Amino acid sequence: MSGLIFIFVCITVGKILSRLTNPQELIRSLNLLVVRVALPALILDKIHTINLAGDAFFPIATPWIGFIIAIATIYLIKFFIPISKVTTGCLILLCGTSNTSFVGFPLVSALLGEEALNTAIIIDQSNLIVLFTLGILVANLYSGKSVDIKQMLIRMLLYPPVVALIVGVLLRPFPYPEAVQYTLSTFGSLLTPLTMLSIGCSLTIPRDKSMIKFISIGLTIKLIMMPLGIALLAMFVFTNLSPLTAAVSIMQVGMAPMVMAVIMAADKNLNPDLANFLTSIGIPISFITVVLWNILLPFAQASTH
Template identity: 35%
Template sequence: MSNLILIFVCLILGIVLKRAKIVPENFHSSLNAFVINISLSAFSLYYISKIELNSSVIFPALVPWIGIFFAIIFFYILGKIFSWKHSVIGALIMCAGFGNTSFIGIPVIQALYGEEGLKTVMLVDQPGFIALSTVGILVANFYSGSKDSLLKHLTKIIKFPPFITFIIALILNSFSIEIPKEIDETLLKLGSTTVPLALVSVGSQMKWKKIEKQEGFYLFLGLTFKLILYPLLILILYKYVFLQNGKIIDISVLESAMAPMITAAIIAEAHHLDSKICNLMVAIGIPLSFVTLAIWHYVLQVL
């Protein structure tokens, strides 16, 4: 229960700090930089180095890849049917195709499944960043008309701290190398800053704007895909096609049902895709996802 309370307390703190102008305008950028480069790197090294690597880990790792390719197909077809602008199609693909698997996923999964569940979260989150930095960038470039080099972005991935620690953790795990106790405890403490800092950042970035009729239609389709259709696809594929069950599969389904990823929305806006759709998808998707996640959790307990 305390973890659930922490989620809402930190979200509210972020909103209050921003509205009261107690903090600088873009203070969330500093929080995000610390969380992504330090906290998540520590989390990745701590948990991935200890997880049992077997055939089941492929399922959480595939979640973000299935999501973005499903989103590309889904919104490309709808865009053709309704003759949408490229900026709208691209914004919907980016915001509905990538989930908030760390900033929202970590506290939610920790609250529902405890510390053990965070190992699976890392197996979804780290491949998710790779998908965002490759396929996501290609999508943003294509729908904005940008000509940025893919090689440039691949170089950024190789230099990205969470990716580096992810690879190190896999190597340590593969060769059964244990991290010294003192360093391990330090990694855990650094990783534990992820939840409060990430949620305060999310709260500070939540903005609500007046929704026009057409924008409401885009928003409805985008959130229906992200919060309902995509997790439904993962549920059907994993449980009824591949006949998989267990905690890893349940967490994979819940991770697919997370709200739109803030980082994906930022990249979409930076590429001049429809900024209002991006903002609405995040601002409304995050609070709404707590309701849909509760429903999905109940469904998983019943099945």
């Protein structure tokens, strides 16, 4: 409970700060610190001791399964509701990827404890690969632009959290000096306050009422249908999963849309306004839905054992 209260305090402070200064500059600065300092430090710290055996397959597969669920659901809806090509691409891109680090890490940590971050990081890295492979493919297909495989790989490999992951894996056989461990842990602890301040600064509401329909469709898929699909798999297919692995996997895929997916949608002109609102509205709503999933998960797990 204390973790959730801290998150809401940070969001409130972020919203207040957005009224006192230039919000876009503040958001850009906070996100820069998250992506280039706090998140790489957390990954370097946690990946050093993560156990990649046993339950690791399901967390790795979860983002890929979620992406497929998003595509299938959106095309099912298209039978009943006309959706343009660019809006379809936007919905697939935003619903198919999850905010597993900016929002996911703080929420998972607050609800399930620090130990859950080990699984959360595995899902986050797999989710990032989904964005830079299937996500870029969808963005180009629905915008009519060709796919540059080389550029896609370069962007993925140079992204600071991915660099941190590679370095962290290479350093797994070697113990960190105490000073390095302390530094990484301290910088990593900045992730939650910096992220939540940024989210508070960016909170807005849509002015175009006609967009509410597609926002509702997107968030229903993202926050309800996708985690429900993963929950059913955990309950009836992957029945040997530990409760913690199942819980983290379901919660991570049920996070709000990914911030970087918004940037990609804007770059490809895939209904950028819808992309922005799916994230800015989805983030605060996901605080409620993720907590609800967390409340319901023990009952789901009990019914399968």
